Amino acid sequence: MKKIVTLIAAAGLCAAAIPFSACANENERTEYNITCRYDEESGTLQAECAVNYKNDGAATDVLKFNLYGNAYREGALYRPVSDELNSRAYYNGESYGQMEITSVEGGQWNICGEDENILEILLPQTLGEGDSCEVTIAYTLTLAEVNHRTGITEHTVNLGNFYPVACARGNDGEFIECVYYSDGDPFLSDCADYTVELTMPAGYTAATSGSMTASSGNSCTYSLENARDFCIVLSDEFKTISREVDSTQVTYYYYDDENAQSVLAAAGDSLIYFENTFGGYIYPSYSVVQTGFAAGGMEYPGLSMINGGLDEDDFIYATVHETAHQWWYAMVGSDQINCAWQDEGLAEYSALLFFENSPEYGITRTGLVNAAVSAYRAYFTVYNQIFGDADTTMTRHLEDFVSDYEYVNIAYNKGLILFDTLRTSIGDERFIAGLKNYYSACLGKIASEQDLTGCFTATGVDIQGFFESFLEGKIII
Ligand SMILES: [Zn+2]
Numbered sequence: 428m429k430k431i432v433t434l435i436a437a438a439g440l441c442a443a444a445i446p447f448s449a450c451a452n453e454n455e456r457t458e459y460n461i462t463c464r465y466d467e468e469s470g471t472l473q474a475e476c477a478v479n480y481k482n483d484g485a486a487t488d489v490l491k492f493n494l495y496g497n498a499y500r501e502g503a504l505y506r507p508v509s510d511e512l513n514s515r516a517y518y519n520g521e522s523y524g525q526m527e528i529t530s531v532e533g534g535q536w537n538i539c540g541e542d543e544n545i546l547e548i549l550l551p552q553t554l555g556e557g558d559s560c561e562v563t564i565a566y567t568l569t570l571a572e573v574n575h576r577t578g579i580t581e582h583t584v585n586l587g588n589f590y591p592v593a594c595a596r597g598n599d600g601e602f603i604e605c606v607y608y609s610d611g612d613p614f615l616s617d618c619a620d621y622t623v624e625l626t627m628p629a630g631y632t633a634a635t636s637g638s639m640t641a642s643s644g645n646s647c648t649y650s651l652e653n654a655r656d657f658c659i660v661l662s663d664e665f666k667t668i669s670r671e672v673d674s675t676q677v678t679y680y681y682y683d684d685e686n687a688q689s690v691l692a693a694a695g696d697s698l699i700y701f702e703n704t705f706g707g708y709i710y711p712s713y714s715v716v717q718t719g720f721a722a723g724g725m726e727y728p729g730l731s732m733i734n735g736g737l738d739e740d741d742f743i744y745a746t747v748h749e750t751a752h753q754w755w756y757a758m759v760g761s762d763q764i765n766c767a768w769q770d771e772g773l774a775e776y777s778a779l780l781f782f783e784n785s786p787e788y789g790i791t792r793t794g795l796v797n798a799a800v801s802a803y804r805a806y807f808t809v810y811n812q813i814f815g816d817a818d819t820t821m822t823r824h825l826e827d828f829v830s831d832y833e834y835v836n837i838a839y840n841k842g843l844i845l846f847d848t849l850r851t852s853i854g855d856e857r858f859i860a861g862l863k864n865y866y867s868a869c870l871g872k873i874a875s876e877q878d879l880t881g882c883f884t885a886t887g888v889d890i891q892g893f894f895e896s897f898l899e900g901k902i903i904i
Contacts, residue, residue, distance in 0.1 A: 428611070428612050428722055428723070428724065428725050428726070428771075429722060429723030429724040429725075429744075429745045429748045429749060429774075455481050455483055455557075456481060456617075456618060456619050456620050456652075456653065457478060457479065457480050457481045457593055457617070457619040457620070458478070458479040458481075458619065458620045458621075458622075459476060459477070459478055459590065459619055459620070459621045459622070459623075459657070460476070460477040460478075460479075460621075460622045461474060461475070461476045461477075461590050461621070461622070461623045461624070461657075462474065462475050462623075462624045463475075463589070463590075463623070463624070463625055463626070464625075464626040464627075465584065465586075465625070465626070465627050465628065465631075465661060466628075467628045469569075470524075470569065470570045470572075470579055471567055471568060471569050471570065472567070472568040472570070472586065472589060473567055474565070474566055474567075474568065474589070474590065475563060475564070475565045475566075476563070476564045476565075476566070476590045476591055477561065477562075477563045477564075478561070478562050478563070478564070478591075478593065479559055479560075479561050480554075480559060480560055480561075480562065480593060481557075481559045482554045482555065482556060482557065482558050482559065482560075483556070483557070483596075483617075484556065484596040484600050485556055485600035486553050486554065486555045486556055487550070487553070487554050487600070488549065488550055488553050488554070489547055489548060489549055489550060489602075490534070490547070490548045490550065490554075490560075490562065490593065490602075491545050491546070491547050491548075491593070491594040491602035491604065492545065492546040492548075492564070492591035492592060492593055492594060493544060493545065493588075493591065493592045493593075493594055493604070493605050493614075493616075494526045494528070494538070494540075494543070494544050494545065494546055494591055495507075495526070495544070495576075495577065495587075495588035495592065495605075495607060495614075496524060496525060496526030496568050496569075496577055496588065496589065497525055497526050497538075497542070497543050497544055498542070498544065498606075498607030499523060499524035499525065499570075499571045499573070499575075499577060499578065500523055500524065500525040500543075501523040503542055503543075503607070504541065504542040504606075505541075505542050505544075505606045505607045505608060505609070506607075506609060507575055507576070507577075507607045507609060508573065508575055508609055508721065509609035509610055509830075509831050510609075511830070511831050511832075512609075512721040512722060512831070515574065515721045516573050516574045516575050516721035517571075517572070517573055517574075518572065518573075518574060518580075518581060518719070519572045522571040522572040522573055522578075523569075523571050524568070524569045524570045524571035524573075524577070524578065525568075525569050526566055526567075526568050526569075526591075527566060527567045527568075527569070528546055528564060528565070528566045528591075529565045529566055529567060530564075530565045531546070531548055531562060531563070531564050531565075532562065532563040533548060533550070533551075533560065533561055533562030533563060534548040534549050534550045534551055534562060535548070535549045536548045536549070540604050540606070541604070541606050542606050542607070544604065544605070544606055544607065545594070545604050546564065546591050548562055564591050566590075566591065568586075568589055570584065574719035574720050574721045574734075575720065575721060576588055576720075576725055576732075577589060578719075580718055580719020580720070581719050582662055582664050582682045582683075582718070582719060582735065583660050583661060583662040583664075583665075583682070583716075583718040583719055584660065584661040584662065585660055585718055585719065585720070585732065586658065586659040586660065586661065587656075587658045587725065587727060587732070588614070588656070588658075589658075589659065590657070592614075592616050592656070593616065593617070593619070594615075594616075595615045595616055595617050595873065603615055605764065608764070608825040608826060609831075610825055610828045610830070610831050610834040611763065611764070611767050611825040611828070611834055611838070612725075612756075612763045612767070613763070613764055613825055614656070614763060614764075615760075615762065615763065615764060615873065616655045616656060617655060617873065618653045618654060618655050618760075618871050618872075619653075619654065619655070620650075620651070620652045620653065620654075621636075621637060621649070621650060621651045621652075621654065621657045622640075622648065622649070622650050623635065623637060623648065623649045623650075623651075623657060623659070624646060624647070624648045624649075625646065625647055625648075625649070625659065626645055626646040627645055627646075627647075627661055628645065628663070629645055630663045631645075631661050631662065631663050632661070632662060632663075632665040632667070632680070633647060633659055633660070633661050634659070634660045634661075634665070634678070634680040634714045634716045634730060635649045635657070635658065635659045635660075635714070635729075635730065636649075636651050636654060636656070636657045636658050636659075636710075636714075636727055636728050636729035636730045637649035637650050637651035637657065637711075637712070637729065638650065638651070638676070638711040638712045651710065651711075651728065651729060653709060653871055654710065654728035654729065654757065655728060655757065655760055656727050656728055656757075657727070657728070658727035658728075658729075658730045658732075660680065660716045660718050660730070660732060662680070662682060662718075664682035664683075665680045665681070665682060666680075666681055666682070666687075667679065667680050667681075668687055668688065668691050669691075670691055670695050672695045672698050672699055672713075673699070673702065673708075674711075675698065675708055675710070675711065675712060675713055676711065676712040676713070677691065677694050677695045677698060677712070677713045677714075677715075678691075678712065678713075678714045678715070679691040679694060679714075679715045679716075679717075680714060680715070680716045680717065681716075681717035681735075682717060682735070683717070683735070684717055684735075684742075686739050686742070689739070689743060690715060690717075690733075690742060690743065690746055691715070693743045693746050693747055693750075693788075694713065694715045694731075694746050694750055696781075696785065697746070697747045697750045697751070697778075697781045698713060698750055698753070700780075700781045700784060700785070701750065701751060701753070701754055701777060701781070704777075704780065704859060704862070704863075705754050705777075705862055705863060705865075705866045706754075706863060706866040706867055706870070708753060708758075709758060709870070710728060710729040710753075710757075711729075712729060713729055713730070713731075713750070713753065714729065714730045714731070715730075715731050715733060715746055715749070715750075716730060716731065716732050716733065717733055717735040717742075718732045718733065718734075718735055719734075719735060719736075720732050720733070720734040720735075721734070722734065723737065723741065723745040723748070724745040724746070724748065724749045725749070726749045726752030726753070726756050726757065726774075727757070728753070728757040728758075729753075729757070731746065731749035731750065731752070731753075732749075733745050733746055733749065743788070744778065744790075747778045747781055747782070748774050748775065748778045749774075751773070751774040751775075751777035751778050751781070752770065752774050754773075754777065754866060755769075755770040755773040755774050755777065756770045756774070758866070758870055758871070759865060759866055759869045759870060759872070759874055760869075760871075760872060760873040760874060761873060761874050761875075761879075762873060762875070763825075764824060764825050765822065765823070765824050765825075766821075766822050766875075766876055767825065767834070767837075767838040768821045768822070768837065768838045768841065768842040768845070768898075769842075769874075769876060769879060771838040771839050771842055772838065772839065772841070772842020772843060772845055772846055773842070773846065773862075775799075775839050775840075775842055775843040775846075776842070776843050776846035776847065778795075779792055779795045779796075779843065779847070782795070792847075795843065796843070796844065796847050799839075799840040799841075799843045799844050799847075800840075800844060800904060802835075802836060802840050803836050803840040803841055803844060803904055804904065806832065806833065806836035806840075807819065807836075807904070810829075810833065814829075818833075818900065819837075819841075819900030820837075820898065820899055820900040821837055821838075821841060821842070821845070821897060821898045821900070822876065822898045822899075823837075841897070841904070844904060845894075845897045846858075848893075848897075849883070849890065849893065852890075852893065853883070853886070853888050853890065857883070857886040857887070857888060858883075860886045861882050861883035861885070861886050862882070864882035864883075864885050864886070865878070865879055865882040868882055869882075876894070876898070880894050
């Protein structure tokens with residue numbers, strides 16, 4: 428996500444890091460076959476999700492799926508939107524949605540989890556390691572009126588996290604249940620393959636993570652491989668412009684933007700830069716979507732939501748930041764719940780690299796680093812005054828952030844400072860070589876912090892102490 432808010436808010440708790448299993452090659456990936464219909468009048472998505480689940484973990488008698496749509500219901504323990512963003516998000520006042528499971532084929536089921544956020548399916552027989560099974564989940568997703576990942580916005584319909592998402596599994600074999608923390612991106616999922624058949628009202632256009640493989644009347648079918656999520660944004664106001672970048676179709680979907688060509692240029696140019704710098708983009712298309720979103724933007728594989736209320740400069744910056752997430756989140760995953768700095772710091776620093784090498788934007792390395800240092804020092808001073816001792820650790824659970832303000836300064840600003848200091852210390856050549864290593868070694872996986880540091884170590888430098896000093900909060904900035 429790209430944050431734009433710098434306010435101060437309420438209190439939080441703590442937890443510990445979880446190691447992950449790696450994700451799979453083509454024959455081992457889970458497959459989702461989703462058929463869904465959006466009804467404009469009721470604001471609902473009627474859907475059936477057939478999942479061919481590939482068990483790459485230990486033998487199990489159950490499957491678990493995250494029901495992110497339930498976080499929008501009335502009475503949810505974890506509200507999806509932070510207090511700071513609440514009024515901007517709920518543009519028509521309070522509004523609620525839910526993800527109601529209506530039937531499951533393939534096993535007995537129940538809704539559980541800390542916040543009714545998990546669908547548990549009890550399998551009729553144990554699923555061995557390497558085996559697969561089929562379950563089919565019918566559900567109704569009711570959408571709140573909200574400028575957020577899943578909701579009806581003023582100009583669009585955001586369908587992020589619109590289907591039951593199989594829980595990733597830790598190295599201990601346990602399914603990792605994600606509750607909807609409002610600070611950060613509370614999502615963890617392994618790469619999978621998707622076929623999505625969508626029926627929409629007449630006159631609507633859909634931006635999706637995938638590429639269209641068939642269409643008939645108001646129904647379109649999309650496919651996407653090796654992706655950890657699938658997202659759709661609908662609107663009856665969308666205009667589109669496209670360009671081909673290498674073999675990737677880059678499209679900008681917008682409803683009101685005088686600078687549409689500049690956005691498309693930034694999306695395409697940054698995609699080329701990141702491909703040349705880190706490694707190839709693996710999806711057939713990339714869509715940037717102007718939409719209702721209370722923060723700056725939100726990344727999904729093959730698609731980025733950008734807040735339509737941003738001014739031109741912030742919109743371009745957010746577009747480049749979210750495009751960088753195609754590398755650091757979509758293709759190379761990481762633990763966004765315990766190590767948010769890993770993808771947010773890298774997305775920020777990758778945007779810096781793009782702007783540094785694209786002087787026509789007038790954004791310099793020095794300018795971005797100085798801005799991050801100033802913001803971080805201001806945070807440190809304020810939090811020292813409020814709490815007596817500002818927490819400067821970087822590796823911490825999303826629950827552990829006191830506010831959006833703290834989250835932004837630790838994950839984004841201190842993350843950017845970390846990578847700039849590393850680059851200055853080891854030199855440009857090793858720095859870029861380390862990121863190329865990270866991309867090629869961790870493509871399609873959920874990479875740990877050690878995976879990242881190991882890719883820099885492989886360039887012939889000892890940087891373990893360096894990372895510890897930042898991550899444990901010892902270094903003075
Ligand atoms: Zn981000």
